[in-house]
């Protein structure tokens with residue numbers, strides 16, 4: 001491109017004008033040709049689709065999006081519409097979370113949602129953070145309009161070194177670009193390496209995560225008095241979100257909400 005621009009500058013004026021008019025046309029023709037040779041593919045199964053950065057009709061039909069009515073605290077959907085705003089689930093009443101509200105795009109279950117999350121996390125398909133983050137920005141709109149700061153749930157430094165990138169941070173960057181709320185991946189640290197939570201009970205998970213997060217030294221003023229939205233890919237028991245929220249509230253966060261891509265209900 002730089003060589004093309006230099007060549008363009010060395011042309012006489014009338015030719016430069018003509019070339020600068022032709023260049024955008026050539027560029028859009030090139031994009032059209034690319035779309036014909038490589039039509040937009042489904043984010044999940046790679047079948048060709050009508051629109052870029054989306055799912056094909058078959059994958060789309062397998063995603064159970066989470067919509068109202070849901071529990072205002074936990075974000076878990078209700079089986080039927082009880083026609084009452086601000087309703088809480090029995091779980092939220094019996095066992096209130098540390099965070100204020102949680103919102104998610106879809107149910108975490110076998111099929112496209114689990115595959116997309118897995119690919120983002122382990123296959124280094126970092127480009128998935130853009131469409132998934134855009135869906136999260138829409139699902140979490142009511143949290144984001146009141147937010148001062150986005151905080152991705154951090155990985156322990158050993159896990160970050162092994163995996164090379166934190167999917168929660170990548171999602172937070174996309175959401176931040178969409179809604180304009182700054183994201184800060186450095187305010188919160190995971191100070192305790194937590195073994196896999198798979199197969200543990202709710203209380204075992206909570207115990208496992210006790211003291212796992214700490215606000216980084218000197219970062220408390222960035223959190224004090226702020227409405228924080230924690231960002232993660234998946235929420236299962238809520239133990240991680242609760243432990244991270246507790247660390248943020250301890251240094252004076254005004255509120256902590258949680259926004260995830262998928263919620264295991």
Ligand SMILES: [Zn+2]
Nearest residue numbers: 042045056059
């Ligand atoms: Zn598909």
